[in-house]
Amino acid sequence: MSLYDLVVIGGGPGGYVAAIRAAQLGLKVACVEGRGALGGTCLNVGCIPSKALLSSSAKFESLSHLAGHGIAVDGATLDLGAMMGRKEKIVGDLTKGIAFLFKKNGVDLIEGWASIPAPGKVQVGDDVFETKNILIATGSEPTPLPGVEIDEVDVVSSTGALSLANVPEHLVVVGAGVIGLELGQVWSRLGAKVTVVEYLDRILPGIDGEIAKLAQRALSKRGLKFQLGRALKSIDKGDEGLTLTLDRVGKDKEEQLQADKVLIAIGRRPVIRGLGLEALGVSVNGRGFVEVDERFATSVPGIYAIGDCVPGPMLAHKAEEDGVACVEMLAGEAGHVDYGTVPGIVYTDPEVASVGVTEEALKEAGTDYVVGKFTFMANSRARAQGETDGAVKVLATPEGKILGAHICGAHGGDLIAELVLAMTKGATVSDVAAACHAHPAMAEAVKEACLDAMGRAIHA
Numbered sequence: 001m002s003l004y005d006l007v008v009i010g011g012g013p014g015g016y017v018a019a020i021r022a023a024q025l026g027l028k029v030a031c032v033e034g035r036g037a038l039g040g041t042c043l044n045v046g047c048i049p050s051k052a053l054l055s056s057s058a059k060f061e062s063l064s065h066l067a068g069h070g071i072a073v074d075g076a077t078l079d080l081g082a083m084m085g086r087k088e089k090i091v092g093d094l095t096k097g098i099a100f101l102f103k104k105n106g107v108d109l110i111e112g113w114a115s116i117p118a119p120g121k122v123q124v125g126d127d128v129f130e131t132k133n134i135l136i137a138t139g140s141e142p143t144p145l146p147g148v149e150i151d152e153v154d155v156v157s158s159t160g161a162l163s164l165a166n167v168p169e170h171l172v173v174v175g176a177g178v179i180g181l182e183l184g185q186v187w188s189r190l191g192a193k194v195t196v197v198e199y200l201d202r203i204l205p206g207i208d209g210e211i212a213k214l215a216q217r218a219l220s221k222r223g224l225k226f227q228l229g230r231a232l233k234s235i236d237k238g239d240e241g242l243t244l245t246l247d248r249v250g251k252d253k254e255e256q257l258q259a260d261k262v263l264i265a266i267g268r269r270p271v272i273r274g275l276g277l278e279a280l281g282v283s284v285n286g287r288g289f290v291e292v293d294e295r296f297a298t299s300v301p302g303i304y305a306i307g308d309c310v311p312g313p314m315l316a317h318k319a320e321e322d323g324v325a326c327v328e329m330l331a332g333e334a335g336h337v338d339y340g341t342v343p344g345i346v347y348t349d350p351e352v353a354s355v356g357v358t359e360e361a362l363k364e365a366g367t368d369y370v371v372g373k374f375t376f377m378a379n380s381r382a383r384a385q386g387e388t389d390g391a392v393k394v395l396a397t398p399e400g401k402i403l404g405a406h407i408c409g410a411h412g413g414d415l416i417a418e419l420v421l422a423m424t425k426g427a428t429v430s431d432v433a434a435a436c437h438a439h440p441a442m443a444e445a446v447k448e449a450c451l452d453a454m455g456r457a458i459h460a
């Protein structure tokens with residue numbers, strides 16, 4: 001049995017990227033994956049299939065807005081099977097692409113579910129692989145709601161919601177976070193009535209409150225209904241479909257809601273079962289995340305962990321950054337992740353994108369700050385495209401150092417990259433504003449928000 005320098009457990013964006021980078025650095029590497037395809041949650045049942053459906057459903061829905069452009073479209077119909085087929089082909093092509101990259105970089109793929117019988121050993125079925133280091137990159141799964149059975153037919157997780165056989169009449173989404181809103185909008189665009197039920201009195205917890213309000217307004221305009229401040233108590237199945245009983249939070253009052261499908265999207269939890277971490281003495285926190293230090297080392301020497309199964313934002317690009325930094329340090333190089341500049345994007349229409357701190361966090365910390373804002377209504381490209389909802393908001397120190405940036409608007413997920421780069425490089429609002437931005441472009445709103453933070457906005 002060959003001795004590896006590194007065995008990575010999990011072939012998601014954290015694990016597969018770490019494996020490839022480690023091989024590039026000259027380590028002898030294997031990656032174990034149990035689900036039968038590489039790419040993890042992200043490629044198989046996460047980022048990519050959701051974005052494929054968001055794109056297809058946006059095209060379908062846009063047909064109903066073409067009249068204003070002087071274009072009449074009659075008789076457009078939906079072939080949901082073909083739409084799903086397109087999504088599956090994209091997923092299949094991308095997962096096969098990773099298998100090709102493994103071959104190209106000399107990473108051994110071991111198919112099966114892994115456990116760690118002892119430090120330096122990874123077991124898959126009857127095979128035990130010897131390795132100097134182990135990297136746990138086992139990711140996450142949907143958090144269940146106590147008392148609610150997810151059958152992936154009527155009551156679905158995000159995985160089921162990516163493959164519904166028909167457009168539901170009424171889909172209730174429980175949880176107004178990123179995944180619930182994205183998948184809710186997919187089915188709303190395809191013709192379902194969609195009601196989003198959320199425990200908190202706001203959507204998108206963790207996102208700057210003002211930007212989340214803009215997003216809620218825009219999503220409501222596009223047809224999503226919101227019932228905030230409500231906790232799902234139970235779901236009863238009957239001949240008439242599903243009856244949800246909701247508790248009004250803080251009020252002694254119950255309500256009922258009828259639906260034919262329910263999506264439970266209340267968050268994700270780490271996957272570490274079956275690895276044998278308890279017997280090894282690997283420290284896990286109260287919420288089930290593997291505890292690591294700044295080198296991604298667990299409490300047991302030679303065992304490291306990255307991605308969704310460790311504390312921090314549960315995002316594919318963060319998992320990748322973790323993986324690269326971890327193996328670069330293992331190979332004796334300097335590795336570093338700046339968690340203060342990890343962007344987060346909600347791919348709804350309008351998109352919601354953010355990096356750095358929120359205004360609420362600055363207020364709570366008592367930090368001195370200035371705010372710069374610019375609304376897309378005043379941006380000529382947004383007007384030309386008919387995509388005027390939302391705004392750019394930049395938060396900076398009084399000296400101009402950017403502390404956070406938040407965007408609600410079309411292409412916000414692309415626009416945020418400029419502000420991520422600015423923050424990464426320590427650029428100030430005046431540095432961003434001094435850069436020449438093409439006209440007409442949505443990115444001019446970023447420049448104007450930075451000018452506004454300096455009290456110098458031109459178009460506001």
Ligand code: FAD
Pocket residue numbers: 009010011012013014015016032033034035039040041042043045046047048050112113114115137138139140158179271273274275306307308309314315316317318319347
């Ligand atoms: P995962 O991708 O979960 O991969 C872990 C892999 O490990 C899995 O393939 C699993 O089968 C395997 N595994 C687990 N245990 C074992 C074992 N014992 N042996 C062998 N293999 C094992 N993030 C974004 O950044 N952008 C998005 O747009 C986005 N959209 C999303 C949409 C949805 C619907 C969902 C559900 C998630 C989305 N995410 C998005 C989150 C993103 O998918 C995760 O943050 C990312 O996949 C985490 O990567 P990871 O490598 O840590 O874990």
